[in-house]
Amino acid sequence: MKAKYAVFLVVAGLMAALQAFAHHSFAAEFDVNKPVSLKGVVTKIEWTNPHVYFYIDVTDDKGNVVNWGFEGGNPGQLLRNGWKHDSLKVGDHVNVEGFAAKDGSHLVGTRLVTLADGRRVLGGAGAPGDDSNAGYASKDQ
Numbered sequence: 001m002k003a004k005y006a007v008f009l010v011v012a013g014l015m016a017a018l019q020a021f022a023h024h025s026f027a028a029e030f031d032v033n034k035p036v037s038l039k040g041v042v043t044k045i046e047w048t049n050p051h052v053y054f055y056i057d058v059t060d061d062k063g064n065v066v067n068w069g070f071e072g073g074n075p076g077q078l079l080r081n082g083w084k085h086d087s088l089k090v091g092d093h094v095n096v097e098g099f100a101a102k103d104g105s106h107l108v109g110t111r112l113v114t115l116a117d118g119r120r121v122l123g124g125a126g127a128p129g130d131d132s133n134a135g136y137a138s139k140d141q
Contacts (some may be wrong), residue, residue: 006110029071030109034100038108042092049074052124054088056096068106070096070113073124081122092116098123111132 040056052072057065072078088094093116096107110123 005025008044029101029103029107030099031102032099035097036100036108037095037097039093040068040096042088042090043067044090045088047075052078056094066106067106068096070098070108070110070123072110072113080120081124082119083121087115087119087121088113089116096123 038056038058040058042054042056044055046053052075053069054072055067055069059065059069073081095114096108096110097112098110101107101109112120113123114120
């Protein structure tokens with residue numbers, strides 16, 4: 001019985017270590033020297049752990065529509081920052097500030113979102129200027 005318990009503990013420990021290893025830091029994926037500010041229409045929301053993702057269609061200067069993805073904090077963190085499960089809805093017009101992905105993809109580490117109702121909420125992705133990781137709640141600005 002003790003051997004089974006020991007094996008269980010080893011396996012559980014390895015699984016926890018793998019999850020911690022797989023999680024990335026903000027600086028590993030996003031470039032703080034490439035700030036972006038985009039306006040568009042929400043097309044999809046994924047309210048899941050470990051990060052909330054949402055997507056917006058952005059029209060560029062030539063009239064082309066590009067779908068951008070935005071990585072936010074985890075759902076609990078966003079709730080503490082003033083988000084609600086229905087803060088974003090497909091079809092909403094939003095403004096998003098953040099930092100572009102290092103790999104050049106259309107992915108942004110979210111710093112601040114201006115919602116359709118005009119509220120501004122922190123993105124919680126660990127971006128510079130986003131104090132939500134320090135436990136500060138966002139304020140309506």
